[in-house]
Amino acid sequence: MKMFQILMVGPSRVGKTSTLASMSKDLQVAVNNLQYHTTIPDELREILRNFEKTQEKNDFKVDQQPIRIGTASNSPYEISLYPQGNNEERDIALRFIDVPGGWYSPPTQENPNPNYNEAKELLSQSIVSFWCIDCVSMIENNSKYHEERNAPEYITNFYKDNVSLPKGHRIVFVLMRAETYIRDKKRGVEWLMGKGGEFDKHYGKCISELKRTLNEIECFVTYVETLGCVQFTYYSEKDDKVEAVYALKGKEYDPKNCEVPALLAIEKSLQEAIIFYENEANKVLEYFKKLKKGFFGWVIRLPLRLFGYDVNKHARADDIVELIQNSRTVDPQVFPEECKSHPFINAHIVRERLKNAKPKISHLVDVVKIDGRLRST
Numbered sequence: 001m002k003m004f005q006i007l008m009v010g011p012s013r014v015g016k017t018s019t020l021a022s023m024s025k026d027l028q029v030a031v032n033n034l035q036y037h038t039t040i041p042d043e044l045r046e047i048l049r050n051f052e053k054t055q056e057k058n059d060f061k062v063d064q065q066p067i068r069i070g071t072a073s074n075s076p077y078e079i080s081l082y083p084q085g086n087n088e089e090r091d092i093a094l095r096f097i098d099v100p101g102g103w104y105s106p107p108t109q110e111n112p113n114p115n116y117n118e119a120k121e122l123l124s125q126s127i128v129s130f131w132c133i134d135c136v137s138m139i140e141n142n143s144k145y146h147e148e149r150n151a152p153e154y155i156t157n158f159y160k161d162n163v164s165l166p167k168g169h170r171i172v173f174v175l176m177r178a179e180t181y182i183r184d185k186k187r188g189v190e191w192l193m194g195k196g197g198e199f200d201k202h203y204g205k206c207i208s209e210l211k212r213t214l215n216e217i218e219c220f221v222t223y224v225e226t227l228g229c230v231q232f233t234y235y236s237e238k239d240d241k242v243e244a245v246y247a248l249k250g251k252e253y254d255p256k257n258c259e260v261p262a263l264l265a266i267e268k269s270l271q272e273a274i275i276f277y278e279n280e281a282n283k284v285l286e287y288f289k290k291l292k293k294g295f296f297g298w299v300i301r302l303p304l305r306l307f308g309y310d311v312n313k314h315a316r317a318d319d320i321v322e323l324i325q326n327s328r329t330v331d332p333q334v335f336p337e338e339c340k341s342h343p344f345i346n347a348h349i350v351r352e353r354l355k356n357a358k359p360k361i362s363h364l365v366d367v368v369k370i371d372g373r374l375r376s377t
Contacts, residue, residue: 001080001090002276004269005097007122009158010132011149012065012101015176018226019132020077020096021047022255023262027079030259030364031266034357036081036091044077051227051253061236061243064137065101066148074099074122081266083353091350092273094265097122104151104158124164127272128265131155132174135181135192135223136232136244138202145235145242146202156206160213170218170268171210174261175199178223179249180232182256193221220264228254263364270358277351280344285324287342291317313337324348 008016024040025048031038080093099122103115123129137149147153159165181187181198193199199221207219230246292314316335323330329346332339339345 001093002269002273003093003095004128004265004272005095005122005126006265007119007126007129008096008098008132009104009123009129009155010101010174010176011134011151013063014101014132014134014150015224015226016098016130016132017044017047017075018051019174019176019224019258019261020044020098021051022224022226022258024048025255025258027259027262030263031081032084033364034081034266034360035084035353036357037084039078039080039082041077041079043075051255060230061245064145064149064235064242064244066151074103074118079262091353092269094262094269096265097126104155106154106157119158120162123159123162124166126169127166128170128172128268130172130174130261130265132176133199133203135175135178135198138175139181139198140232140244141235143202152203152206156209159210165214165217167215168218169214170220170264172261172264173199173203173219173221175221175223177226177230177232177246178257179225179228179230182223182225183231189223192223218268222257222260222264224258224261225254225256226258228256260364263361267358267361270354270361274351274354274358277344277347277354281324281347281351284342284345284347285321288317288320288324288338292321320345327352 021044024044075098077096080090082090103119107113107116137145181192231249233245233247236243236245
């Protein structure tokens, strides 16, 4: 099984964990279209159950904490994809790392932030990152709290400071708490994400800087409605504490589009996994081809039976090469020693499943791809 890492980037309490939990509600339906099943961690299922109780309240408040706040430990959540009809074999797994917002604050004399370098290391190991943005802070009250809350300059510099970012790293800008704007008939998706829209106005410069600095990154922007039944009403400002107050506009928990960031991560993982399993399949095939030819030749090899040399493994190599070349499965019950020694012995089978799944994912996502400028896909 190949593991891929996705880093959650953004301020504390922006809704990173909430989105991962809401994502699990519709992700399995989408993954079924790829002929896969998925596993959802129990921790996310518990958060999801708590969200489903939101209709018992009339409103709720969210602290507008600056990005420099938050020093808790990071939380990993693993989601595996396994082929339908096979509950044991995993083809790929995605590890989402949820990091406190305070980790992204640059170290200063007043705030040394010992976690900053660890956050950089996590980013350098990730093929995808979700840059999570609080829509309300970005838009309301003439963006009064945007700079302190979302800290676009801090996070842009965090990315630019990571010189070891993998080539082709995919950044997905995730607009959080978008219900207030997406469901407004006078505004909607284009107003929020289109060219010249709110996101473009606030992050167009950041994206240009990243594309000039980083090595062939991919950028997408999408939105999520983490609860789907709330609407921003006003800011509560008391002393030094600022809270965003939301009112319930529906009776049921009704998240929308939360699976799209995960699908973008899965799509990227499929792309990388196909290359990985292609290479592993070739390595395994070359190994058994060499074993099939042998090192000594049959005339010299046969007498070696007396010394316990296993000449039968060359016959088994013949069978394995034939199976691999015909894209057949190598049964671990028939070839237990070989399958144990070479865990990617059936990499060619996994590769074909992934290649079949990849074209099916494009129609499942509603995003804007950023390529120098914003443009709708």
